[in-house]
Amino acid sequence: MFVSSVSFVMVCLLVLLGGAALHAAPDMPGADFIPSPNFNARAPERVPIDVVVLHSTCMPTNETDETVRLFQSAASKVSSHYVVGKDGRIVQMVSEQNRAWHAGVCLWQGRTDINSCSVGIEMVHQDQTPGDDWPDAQMEAVARLLLSIRARHRVPNDHIIFHSECAYPVGRKTDPQGFDRARLLRMTALLALPK
């Protein structure tokens, strides 16, 4: 009897904790939070979160919700912590404390489990469409997001990497195409200046 009561309480606690994780508040104040089921715990050795991986969504359209729906689908088995739309909308889908599934098989600076040490940002962009631009609203949103991530984790400039730079084998991924990282870093530095 006692054991079954304890089990019942444990199950209730797990359900409550699971529910809390699914309905977590965004790490970045003001971001939407639409949960993805596609995540797990970061590596047990608790490596620090010190990398940001930048991606292009490369979806058929430039609709933010198209990527959000993909990451909401358990069948897709993919996710990222954030999706940033062309209009600057920021949607968080996995809590930063958890391991999102965005980088896949990687090798970067001797590390293979990049998902465990990184925050993933999917930027709505069609790499496959020549001339698809990176609008100011989107660039500014990514810069603000990066500043927000840096308020929680130490991420040096040379750890803000493209998916194409960490995916293994080399050439497995080519995103994000045409993205001006130097401009992003300048914008982030300007935002960090005292007002």
Ligand SMILES: [Zn+2]
């Ligand atoms: Zn990617």
